Amino acid sequence: xxxxxxxxxxxxxxxxxxxxxxxxxxxxxxxxxxxxxxxxxxxxxxxxxxxxxxxxxxxxxxxxxxxxxxxxxxxxxxxxxxxxxxxxxxxxxxxx
Amino acid sequence: xxxxxxxxxxxxxxxxxxxxxxxxxxxxxxxxxxxxxxxxxxxxxxxxxxxxxxxxxxxxxxxxxxxxxxxxxxxxxxxxxxxxxxxxxxxxxxxxxxxxxxxxxxxxxxxxxxxxxxxxxxxxxxxxxxxxxxxxxxxxxxxxxxxxxxxxxxxxxxxxxxxxxxxxxxxxxxxxxxxxxxxxxxxxxxxxxxxxxxxxxxxxxxxxxxxxxxxxxxxxxxxxxxxxxxxxxxxxxxxxxxxxxxxxxxxxxxxxxxxxxx
Numbered sequence: 354x355x356x357x358x359x360x361x362x363x364x365x366x367x368x369x370x371x372x373x374x375x376x377x378x379x380x381x382x383x384x385x386x387x388x389x390x391x392x393x394x395x396x397x398x399x400x401x402x403x404x405x406x407x408x409x410x411x412x413x414x415x416x417x418x419x420x421x422x423x424x425x426x427x428x429x430x431x432x433x434x435x436x437x438x439x440x441x442x443x444x445x446x447x448x449x
Numbered sequence: 450x451x452x453x454x455x456x457x458x459x460x461x462x463x464x465x466x467x468x469x470x471x472x473x474x475x476x477x478x479x480x481x482x483x484x485x486x487x488x489x490x491x492x493x494x495x496x497x498x499x500x501x502x503x504x505x506x507x508x509x510x511x512x513x514x515x516x517x518x519x520x521x522x523x524x525x526x527x528x529x530x531x532x533x534x535x536x537x538x539x540x541x542x543x544x545x546x547x548x549x550x551x552x553x554x555x556x557x558x559x560x561x562x563x564x565x566x567x568x569x570x571x572x573x574x575x576x577x578x579x580x581x582x583x584x585x586x587x588x589x590x591x592x593x594x595x596x597x598x599x600x601x602x603x604x605x606x607x608x609x610x611x612x613x614x615x616x617x618x619x620x621x622x623x624x625x626x627x628x629x630x631x632x633x634x635x636x637x638x639x640x641x642x643x644x645x646x647x648x649x650x651x652x653x654x655x656x657x658x659x660x661x662x663x664x665x666x667x668x669x670x671x672x673x674x675x676x677x678x679x680x681x682x683x684x685x686x687x688x689x690x691x692x693x694x695x696x697x698x699x700x701x702x703x704x705x706x707x708x709x710x711x
Contacts, residue, residue, distance in 0.1 A: 381495050392495035395502050
């Protein structure tokens with residue numbers, strides 16, 4: 354199989370069921386967006402994993418810089434009170 | 450003939466019905482085997498999976514048709530016996546299906562011409578007087594719609610692509626076009642099935658197929674080749690030289706290890 358690629362990379366998001374969010378599942382190479390949808394269908398939904406596909410050119414995704422991770426995320430690390438874990442939950446509430 | 454006659458053929462019609470089912474099944478099986486040859490060799494991993502998915506859909510269609518044909522025949526042959534223990538002249542697939550893979554463009558053109566054909570055929574067969582065949586067709590139609598989308602997408606991409614891709618896919622079309630006349634040339638069996646309401650009238654189907662093909666060819670900037678006088682009759686068991694080798698490879702294992710299981 355050829356390893357030489359000139360097709361751009363697309364990130365694939367699949368919605369497993371109606372009502373759920375699209376989740377990132379991986380990426381495919383494709384010549385255009387339509388082909389990316391078809392490739393995603395063949396690669397990521399062949400075991401009945403999804404009801405909807407989104408594709409996004411990988412190059413169009415703006416990502417945070419891993420080198421800045423401390424600056425971005427460190428300030429939140431010691432603020433555990435932002436998790437709602439300090440409440441007593443009444444027994445009668447089952448599905449919280 | 451009434452709808453009931455279409456549903457339960459008497460013994461005189463049964464043999465013809467079995468033969469017709471084998472035409473459909475063999476075309477799908479042989480095409481599936483050809484597509485399977487690409488596994489591990491396609492131009493990209495994603496295409497590898499795409500071709501294999503189509504092959505598996507075709508194999509599934511063939512299995513349903515063989516199982517039905519075997520039951521109708523009543524001679525104790527199951528789907529495996531029909532697929533693996535018949536010889537070249539017993540196979541009734543259209544000749545186009547057995548043509549070699551060639552390059553990716555050859556495969557894409559062969560697939561496109563047959564996808565468009567099978568889609569027209571199965572769309573009609575959903576209304577067949579034979580209810581079991583109609584049910585099989587209803588399942589196949591959904592798969593065929595996707596197959597055609599895939600193959601026609603590639604025909605357009607290659608035809609309306611670079612100078613080289615256009616030249617090569619034009620050559621593929623020239624080479625494979627002569628095999629398409631068999632698709633629309635009705636013989637006695639086709640006419641018998643058509644008058645029983647089991648199968649479509651092929652001339653009407655051909656016009657619809659041609660419209661579908663022309664639309665895609667226009668978008669791909671490809672010229673439809675002229676028809677050639679010579680006719681192939683794979684569907685009567687007279688094949689090109691390529692089917693024998695395909696069957697030898699496909700049937701080797703079950704013939705050498707009879708009854709082998711996973």
